[in-house]
Amino acid sequence: MASQVESIKRIPGLPRTFPSTIFCSDITADLLIHDYRLKVAGPGACQLVRLPMCERLVVDGVGVTALPANHCPGAVMLLFEVPRRGAAAAGGGGGGVHVILHTGDCR
Template sequence: MFILQNFCVGTKYAVDAFSYGYVETITAYFLTHFHSDHYGGLCKSFNKPLYCTRITANLVKLKIKVSPEYIIVLTLNEPTLLEDLTTVTAIDSNHCPGAAMFLFKLKDGRFILHSGDTRAEDVVLKYDLWKTVQVDTLFLDTTYCDKKYKFPPQSQAIAATVECVRDHLAASNNKLLVVVGTYTIGKEKVFRAIAEEFDWKICVDATKLKVLHCLEDNALNARLTMNKSETPLHLIFMQSMDFQVPLMSSSFLYPPLN
């Protein structure tokens, strides 16, 4: 049985609802972004229309092998007409690459917004779209909707990370290995900011290289390398990180720095 947040109420559509098996009454699915708690249950044999952004579509094809014939790419901020005269608009949710909110406009004029995972900073809250849309039903990401959480703006957090690297670089006489733990997708803004600030390449393995190519970002691709000795900035999967004794479990992967 679906929980309410997975429905687009008043339609036969479902959002991030792949863990319920085959549901005959659902005619199309929408995937907000490529994180496992949202695409869980999606598999190679999936055979209904799947709407998502281009980056998410690239990742679904690469990692899950869903047939391209079932994937419909939504362009950000462009309304797309669906079979029942409902329209859907994908809106950048300021989360990971390819992440989107879905704004549905029903035949009767009502608006339903599924936020997916959203970082609700000014860049999102000030979208021009909100000036002309009155949302009637909102399915909201409330992961950190509690007064005890107070985070700095993303740009400030990234800038602080870059300054931390700068401080340690100076203290180590430029003999520093910077390792960024990543998920399949996520942390791109952090390691990219570091790479651009110090004009470094970004070392990745073959698996991560394929994932990052899904972003279709030529400037980022130009910085990628699989040669560990070419840069002090390396990406590894979060599962390889040992937070009690940092990197001890993975240190054999890295040659000594000269």
């Protein structure tokens, strides 16, 4: 877990007050709050959305599933299911989904 804490401390430009939303695992959320001291209440606070492992959530019409990455505590891969629209979709009439598996480290 120490390596995850050190990784979080190296996030360039992430201020303690970050008035936006971060989607992450439970472990990463705890690290951001307790070790990085990210402000999650009051003015200028960040909203942390804890993604349950292996459960599909819909965020702004996009399916998101957090899958264990198994390389350090809290690390996840994100499976996105984006609805297809328009002529580019199968059959030209819309429908279907575009599936993206994000496996990379964004540091």
